Amino acid sequence: MFSAKGAGFTAQTIVNLFQTLYKAAAVTGASSHSGRRQFVTELADKGINARVIQALARHKHLNTTMRYIDLNENKLRSAVELVDY
Numbered sequence: 001m002f003s004a005k006g007a008g009f010t011a012q013t014i015v016n017l018f019q020t021l022y023k024a025a026a027v028t029g030a031s032s033h034s035g036r037r038q039f040v041t042e043l044a045d046k047g048i049n050a051r052v053i054q055a056l057a058r059h060k061h062l063n064t065t066m067r068y069i070d071l072n073e074n075k076l077r078s079a080v081e082l083v084d085y
Helices: 011-024 032-045 050-057 062-068 073-081
Strands: none
Touching (some): 011 032, 032 050, 032 062, 050 062
8 A cells, every 4th residue: 555645655644544543433442453353353363364364464474363352251251152062
């Protein structure tokens, strides 16, 4: 992705863009990374393979991708309920 001047965006440019977008949408408490975390978590929740998610997130290491996936009690409970006893 390139800017209007043909140069690449800096990380700070992207952070500023997200802040502007979140403010315009009246979203509070969000960051540039919260959007990434939501994207990665939603893919995982839909059963997308972790390696595919890693590639989409452009993470070098799978363990980085895994740290982005949100876990909570409902997800853990649902996973256990899938087991037949």
